[in-house]
Amino acid sequence: MRKLLDYSLDELKTLLEDTGEKPFRAKQVMQWLVQGKRFDEMTNLSLSLRRKLKGRYTEGYAEIVRVLASKDGTKKYLFAFEDGCMVESVFMQKDYGNTICVSTQVGCRMGCVFCASGANGFVRNLTAGEILAQVIAVNADNGEGRAITNIVLMGMGEPLDNYDNVVKFLRLVNARDGLNIGMRNISLSTCGLAGKIDRFAQEGLPVTLSISLHAASDGKRAQVMPVANRYSLREIISAANNYFLKSGRRIIIEYAVIDGFNDGTEDVELLRELLLGLNCHVNLIPLNDNSGVALKAPAKRRVYAFCDMLSKAGLSATVRKSMGSDIAGACGQLKQQYQSEK
Numbered sequence: 001m002r003k004l005l006d007y008s009l010d011e012l013k014t015l016l017e018d019t020g021e022k023p024f025r026a027k028q029v030m031q032w033l034v035q036g037k038r039f040d041e042m043t044n045l046s047l048s049l050r051r052k053l054k055g056r057y058t059e060g061y062a063e064i065v066r067v068l069a070s071k072d073g074t075k076k077y078l079f080a081f082e083d084g085c086m087v088e089s090v091f092m093q094k095d096y097g098n099t100i101c102v103s104t105q106v107g108c109r110m111g112c113v114f115c116a117s118g119a120n121g122f123v124r125n126l127t128a129g130e131i132l133a134q135v136i137a138v139n140a141d142n143g144e145g146r147a148i149t150n151i152v153l154m155g156m157g158e159p160l161d162n163y164d165n166v167v168k169f170l171r172l173v174n175a176r177d178g179l180n181i182g183m184r185n186i187s188l189s190t191c192g193l194a195g196k197i198d199r200f201a202q203e204g205l206p207v208t209l210s211i212s213l214h215a216a217s218d219g220k221r222a223q224v225m226p227v228a229n230r231y232s233l234r235e236i237i238s239a240a241n242n243y244f245l246k247s248g249r250r251i252i253i254e255y256a257v258i259d260g261f262n263d264g265t266e267d268v269e270l271l272r273e274l275l276l277g278l279n280c281h282v283n284l285i286p287l288n289d290n291s292g293v294a295l296k297a298p299a300k301r302r303v304y305a306f307c308d309m310l311s312k313a314g315l316s317a318t319v320r321k322s323m324g325s326d327i328a329g330a331c332g333q334l335k336q337q338y339q340s341e342k
């Protein structure tokens, strides 16, 4: 059955008109859906409309399979959809607001060696409604006063490899009669699909773009990120610069610091050359150790020393505050854990 969360307000209007209903009902349906209510709870709709909807559609919600709560307030969710596919989301309370990190695909095609999400390959894209369902479920689970204000598309999957559904999701979650979350409160993280970044710039959505760089030369990058064989760093940075010029949003560069691999003085020099002309901020993330991968997380002081070197080289850089480190924090780890128990 089709899921109503996949429908925009205009699409809901058409759907309701086709079932002989007034178009203003669409707004009411949408307002219930974003609160996570079931058809039976949509009390301002007639009983016959509720029955009709129930007979033809599902709401499209995601089922919570498991929740892990950290001491710092971070909560990690494992969700299942009707077909049994599972993804993760993370709820974080940050100083600037309540943030959710959502997944955009089941599995991932990109094959970054340090990442658990792609370890078992790609299964399928999430629909726009399935991405939205994660936000709705986490909102409903956390209750009043802890509503989500910020979204990062940094969970499982490569958002720009699921382009149409992700762009539709951005419009759905931003809709006035939906959750109405501002585009400026949303970040999209990509491993650097330069062609898609150019296309995304054309959408005119003021979303913050994060680039997962993780290495400062193409050769080194290709050792950990196969996507480096498709797009060079020059192409990616040029696309990022174009995105900045179109959107006015400063670019975030994500850099997972890997012990003895990408944290040397030569890396600082290469990063300086690559990034100095770009309006960007570098976010350093100590590698999250994944069992089965030879790469190592550096000592904390090395990450801070590397950050210092970048600052001295004229780049804006900080070490990202790690959240929920007492629970399976990095993407894909909770699903891995759950599946290995089964």
Ligand code: SAH
Binding pocket: 110, 112, 114, 115, 116, 153, 154, 155, 156, 157, 158, 159, 189, 190, 191, 192, 210, 211, 212, 254, 256, 285, 286, 287, 288, 289, 290, 330, 331
């Ligand atoms: N596919 C997108 C978004 C999902 S991953 C992207 O590549 O940006 C979100 C971020 O977590 C990316 O920067 C990714 O490279 C990083 N990441 C994945 N596994 C990690 C690990 N084990 N340690 C640190 N960062 C990791």
